[in-house]
Amino acid sequence: MKIRIREIRAKGVLSKTGIPGMRYCINPYVGCAHACRYCYATFMKRFTGHAEPWGSFTDVRVNAPEVLRRQLRRAEKGSIIVSSVTDPYQPVEAHYRITRKCLEVLALYDFPVDILTKSPLILRDIDIILKIKDAEAGITITTDDEKARKIFEPGAPPVPARIEALRRLHEAGIRTYVFIGPVLPMNPRVLAEQAGPYADSVIIDRMNYTERTRRLYRQYKIEKWLDEEFIGGVVSELTDRLGGKGHCVVL
Numbered sequence: 001m002k003i004r005i006r007e008i009r010a011k012g013v014l015s016k017t018g019i020p021g022m023r024y025c026i027n028p029y030v031g032c033a034h035a036c037r038y039c040y041a042t043f044m045k046r047f048t049g050h051a052e053p054w055g056s057f058t059d060v061r062v063n064a065p066e067v068l069r070r071q072l073r074r075a076e077k078g079s080i081i082v083s084s085v086t087d088p089y090q091p092v093e094a095h096y097r098i099t100r101k102c103l104e105v106l107a108l109y110d111f112p113v114d115i116l117t118k119s120p121l122i123l124r125d126i127d128i129i130l131k132i133k134d135a136e137a138g139i140t141i142t143t144d145d146e147k148a149r150k151i152f153e154p155g156a157p158p159v160p161a162r163i164e165a166l167r168r169l170h171e172a173g174i175r176t177y178v179f180i181g182p183v184l185p186m187n188p189r190v191l192a193e194q195a196g197p198y199a200d201s202v203i204i205d206r207m208n209y210t211e212r213t214r215r216l217y218r219q220y221k222i223e224k225w226l227d228e229e230f231i232g233g234v235v236s237e238l239t240d241r242l243g244g245k246g247h248c249v250v251l
């Protein structure tokens with residue numbers, strides 16, 4: 001898909017969030033080229049005047065690092081997630097480096113920082129993540145199966161690249177977690193074997209996204225993955241296999 005990129009200026013980038021355990025979120029971009037078919041963040045189109053399909057535009061908040069620095073000076077302490085309604089390491093970040101510059105600012109302040117992405121581009125920033133006193137990096141891995149990834153996350157990096165990113169973050173000494181959400185068609189044993197050794201903790205979130213994607217399940221004849229009981233069994237297997245590795249939370 002062709003992505004339309006636009007530079008914009010933001011008034012604020014450190015926003016309050018309702019995400020459990022987090023006080024703030026930082027979104028360096030508006031929109032997300034990963035174009036996940038289940039994406040929960042498409043509501044952002046309404047707030048930002050975009051009529052284009054989700055995944056076909058990215059607005060770059062070019063002044064995000066300066067604005068963040070100003071906001072952090074006055075902000076009460078609290079955990080920050082990067083990001084919540086965009087992926088901070090979507091392709092445009094390779095050029096603009098807005099996420100990296102925001103992390104450089106965060107390293108000067110004493111806020112716990114949680115970075116969540118689907119992209120191995122995060123590896124570029126290991127040096128700066130190590131400078132943040134209390135940092136954790138999460139990689140979203142929703143399946144072990146590239147066929148499923150291509151159906152549901154057409155613009156996002158391949159699964160093996162994400163597992164490799166998790167491994168390298170872990171081996172660099174960064175606290176890591178794997179975020180399994182939503183639970184896409186997968187082999188839970190394979191996913192647990194591949195990701196488990198490199199995750200200090202695990203979050204499994206079934207997410208209520210099937211209304212958006214039901215048509216795809218029919219089209220690819222994978223409707224059994226819509227069955228609540230069946231998914232429940234997959235989540236139990238993931239929990240059994242990953243629970244022993246560390247902290248495993250099921251949302």
Ligand code: SF4
Nearest residue numbers: 032034035036039086
């Ligand atoms: S990576 Fe996250 S924000 Fe981006 S499209 Fe996928 S679900 Fe949405």
